[in-house]
Amino acid sequence: MSLAIVNIGISHDGNGATLSGDAVVCADGAIAWIGPSSQVRRGEHATVIDAAGATVIPGLIDSHFHSTFGDFTPRQNAVGYLESYLHGGMTRAISASEVHVPGRPIDRVGVKALAVAAAKCFEHYRPHGVTVHAGSVILEPDLTAEDFADLRRDGVWMAKAGFGRFASPMDYVPVVRAARSQGIHVMCHTGGGSISGSQSKIGAEALLAMQPNVAGHVNGGPTALTPEENERIVVEGTEIALQLVQAGNLKSALHLCELALRHDQFHRILLASDTPTGSGLISLGLLRSMAELASLGPLTPEQTITAATGAVSRIYDLKAGLLAIGWPADIIVIDAPLGSAAHNAYDALRIGDIPAVAVAITQGTVRFERSRNTPPPQKDIKTLRPRDERRAGEHDAPDASAPAHHCC
Numbered sequence: 530m531s532l533a534i535v536n537i538g539i540s541h542d543g544n545g546a547t548l549s550g551d552a553v554v555c556a557d558g559a560i561a562w563i564g565p566s567s568q569v570r571r572g573e574h575a576t577v578i579d580a581a582g583a584t585v586i587p588g589l590i591d592s593h594f595h596s597t598f599g600d601f602t603p604r605q606n607a608v609g610y611l612e613s614y615l616h617g618g619m620t621r622a623i624s625a626s627e628v629h630v631p632g633r634p635i636d637r638v639g640v641k642a643l644a645v646a647a648a649k650c651f652e653h654y655r656p657h658g659v660t661v662h663a664g665s666v667i668l669e670p671d672l673t674a675e676d677f678a679d680l681r682r683d684g685v686w687m688a689k690a691g692f693g694r695f696a697s698p699m700d701y702v703p704v705v706r707a708a709r710s711q712g713i714h715v716m717c718h719t720g721g722g723s724i725s726g727s728q729s730k731i732g733a734e735a736l737l738a739m740q741p742n743v744a745g746h747v748n749g750g751p752t753a754l755t756p757e758e759n760e761r762i763v764v765e766g767t768e769i770a771l772q773l774v775q776a777g778n779l780k781s782a783l784h785l786c787e788l789a790l791r792h793d794q795f796h797r798i799l800l801a802s803d804t805p806t807g808s809g810l811i812s813l814g815l816l817r818s819m820a821e822l823a824s825l826g827p828l829t830p831e832q833t834i835t836a837a838t839g840a841v842s843r844i845y846d847l848k849a850g851l852l853a854i855g856w857p858a859d860i861i862v863i864d865a866p867l868g869s870a871a872h873n874a875y876d877a878l879r880i881g882d883i884p885a886v887a888v889a890i891t892q893g894t895v896r897f898e899r900s901r902n903t904p905p906p907q908k909d910i911k912t913l914r915p916r917d918e919r920r921a922g923e924h925d926a927p928d929a930s931a932p933a934h935h936c937c
C-alpha cells in the first residue's frame with residue numbers, strides 16, 4: 530500500500546532541516562521518496578494527502594511515559610490513553626519504567642521479570658499504530674552486571690534509577706555503572722520525590738556522580754532543582770541528556786533552555802510528557818511543551834520539533850524520528866489551529882497556540898484525518914483515495930485491482 534503527501538508547506542526532517550521537496554511517498558511502512566509534488570503520479574497511490582500548504586514533521590516521540598500493560602494506566606484508571614496521545618501527534622513512546630504496575634515487585638528476580646514481560650508484550654503490540662518501547666528495569670541495590678547481561682539477552686535495554694531501595698542517592702552510582710557497562714540505557718529521576726514512598730531528592734551532585742544517559746525530568750518530576758544545580762548539570766554533565774517534561778516545573782524548563790543555548794548544549798535537550806502520572810493524562814503534552822518553550826522560552830519552533838523527534842532518536846539510538854528515505858513512515862501533518870492569530874504551525878507555536886494535528890500516519894498508514902483532541906487546522910487538508918475511486922468507476926472490470934505499482 531503506498532501513500533503520498535503532496536503540496537507540503539513548511540517541513541521539518543526531525544533534525545531541523547527542511548525536506549528536499551514538497552512531497553513524500555511512503556511504501557511498505559517506510560519513506561520511499563521525497564521530491565516535488567509535480568512528479569507524484571497521484572493515481573498510482575492508495576492514499577494521497579493534499580497538505581494544502583500545511584506543515585509536515587516526523588511523528589512526535591515521548592521519551593518519558595509510564596507504560597504498564599496494554600493501553601491502560603492504573604495511575605489514572607484510564608484505558609485508551611495511548612490512542613488519545615496519538616491524537617496529540619505522538620507516534621512513539623519510550624517507557625520510563627513500569628513503576629505503576631499494581632503490586633510491582635521490588636526483589637531482584639521480580640524487577641527483571643517485570644521488565645522482560647513489559648518489553649516482550651510491546652514487541653509486536655502497537656496500540657492504534659503507536660510504537661511503544663517498554664521494559665525499563667527499575668534499579669535495585671542487588672542487581673549486578675550479570676543481571677544486566679541477562680536482561681540484554683532477554684530484550685531489555687533500558688533502566689530507571691530513582692525508585693529502588695537505596696539508602697542514599699550516591700548508592701546508585703555502582704549499579705548505574707554496572708548497567709551501563711552492559712549497554713543498558715539509563716534514565717535517572719531528577720529533583721524531589723514524585724510520589725509518596727519514592728526516592729528522596731536526587732540533585733546535581735548525585736546525578737553527576739551517576740552519569741546516566743538521560744537526566745529524566747531534569748526540570749522536576751514535578752519538583753525542580755535549584756538554578757545553581759541546573760547550571761552545574763548543563764555545564765558539567767556534558768554526556769547527560771537533558772529531558773524537559775510537561776509534568777514538571779515550567780520555570781525550571783525555561784531556565785534550562787536558556788542555559789543550554791548559552792553553553793552551546795542544545796543537542797542534549799529532549800522533550801517528554803512524564804505522564805500518565807499524578808499530573809494526569811496529558812494527550813497534548815508534547816505539543817503543550819513545544820508551545821510553552823517556543824512562546825515563553827528561547828527555543829525556536831524548529832528546535833522544539835527537533836527536541837521531540839530527531840534528538841530523541843539520536844539519544845536513544847532508534848531508527849525513528851526522521852523523515853529520510855528508508856526510515857519508518859511515522860509522520861504528522863500540523864497547522865495553525867482554526868481561530869488562531871497565527872497562520873502556520875510554526876507561528877502558532879511562537880505565540881503559544883497549540884498546533885492542530887490534521888493527519889497522523891504510522892508505519893505508512895493513516896490513523897486519523899482530524900485529531901479529536903486539537904482544534905481543526907486552518908488549511909483545507911484533504912485525503913484522497915484515487916485507486917478506490919478508480920475502482921468504484923470500474924464495475925465492469927473486476928480484475929482492475931492489479932498489484933500496486935510503487936513509484937512516484
Ligand SMILES: [Zn+2]
Binds near residue numbers: 593803804
Ligand atoms: Zn516519570
